[in-house]
Amino acid sequence: MHIGPGRLDHLHDSVPADVTAIAVVTNPTVGALYAERAMAALRKTGKTVICIELPDGESYKDWQTLNLIFDGLLQNRFDRKGLLVALGGGVIGDMTGFAAASYMRGVRFLQVPTTLLSQVDSSVGGKTGINHPLGKNMVGAFYQPIAVEIDTDVLKTLPAREVSAGLAEVVKYGLIIDAGFFDWCEQHVDDLRALEPQAIRHAIKRSCELKAHVVGKDERESGLRAILNFGHTFGHAIEAGMGYGDWLHGEAVGCGMFQAAELSAHTVGLDSDSVTRVKHVVHAIGCPVVPPNLGTERWIELMQVDKKTEGGHLRFVLLPKIGQAIVQGAPLNVLRDVLHKTSVPVM
Structure with a gap:
């Protein structure tokens, strides 16, 4: 876990050498602010980097939205050595982690939390999942990220x-x-x-x-x-x-x-x-x-x-x-x- 200003520019330091491709999962709000910067850092690895954008908000933390991640991974032929990067708050982190736990029965993922709540809570501990109409976070998995990159500078836009x-x-x-x-x-x-x-x-x-x-x-x-x-x-x-x-x-x-x-x-x-x-x-x-x-x-x-x-x-x-x-x-x-x-x- 790395905590400090400017960590977005050093995301490549947390990418294992054997990764074959990288998918940044974000939403329009965070993506407009930080996606290009995060992807620029990740491209320093020399790997292909794609962006998968999900609709913004807790109301989209469901099966239908989760499938957008799988669609992007399958369309881009991600294999078991692909890496998912969760760039966003708790919803993005939970859904990306659950997708990583499920895709090909498990691929690696990196947490890059951009809200204070996700930095101090949901990005740490390995709980991933989605909501069900009858209950919050009732479908999911325990699945740990390979690292958590906490950039304190991003809080200025909250x-x-x-x-x-x-x-x-x-x-x-x-x-x-x-x-x-x-x-x-x-x-x-x-x-x-x-x-x-x-x-x-x-x-x-x-x-x-x-x-x-x-x-x-x-x-x-x-x-x-x-x-x-x-x-x-x-x-x-x-x-x-x-x-x-x-x-x-x-x-x-x-x-x-x-x-x-x-x-x-x-x-x-x-x-x-x-x-x-x-x-x-x-x-x-x-x-x-x-x-x-x-x-x-x-x-x-x-x-x-x-x-x-x-x-x-x-x-x-x-x-x-x-x-x-x-x-x-x-x-x-x-x-x-x-x-x-x-x-x-x-x-």
Whole structure:
């Protein structure tokens, strides 16, 4: 993993010598900004470089769009030594990784994340996949990239809303495993939102270190890795209930972390001051703290389509205290109370 300014110009350093051809997978938004620069670096390998452009947005993270990658690879006769390069945010990274895991039963791929959220979360850890109308990320594979190239300069072109969404995942790492890092995030909220170079580089580096530590102990989410989904059971329900793309993933997770903190207070003893801190930080980074009222039963129905559900029983990532996370069930009556307390009607 390489983190720093100008990494787009050095992508060729991460390409193995035996690669036969390279396909850059991107979308129109990122492609217009960075595709030519990335392809110019990759052409330094002397290999053929093509570009496969997918439509932009979470709503296109589906089978039909995934097939556009396979179409491009087959039309250009890519073999097993071809390399896929994911140039974009989490959607591009997840879909390119899943295509790499599936094409000819597995080819190599390189992650080049261009959003803060993908730099600190989805590009690290090997989770790939697509959405299903009944659930987010329910079809996919665990498949590791050969490298992750994080160019901090590309964040300068991100809309403020995308920066806020990425910061939700940064804050998450402090909440689940490193209380000192959460304290640091609280103290540097303004610097982080302003993308102050030293602050944002530290946030990305520490987030990647913490995620790599967890994934290294549990690559396929049989135990510890599940804590990385703090706020996600609520967040995924928001995304599915409101329609993918209405809320950004990080926005939904940020709001979901506040809801999970409330649930933690009612189930595992998280103190009220800590719940307030979580709410204040989520708000301070620019994410919503008031979820939509999807209707209590609809909330629960959506949550049951979650990879942490076991035997039909809902399980949540909860915080006994900041910096410590556990995975366990919660009584439905308590969950209903929290949903009622935190939600407002959809207008």
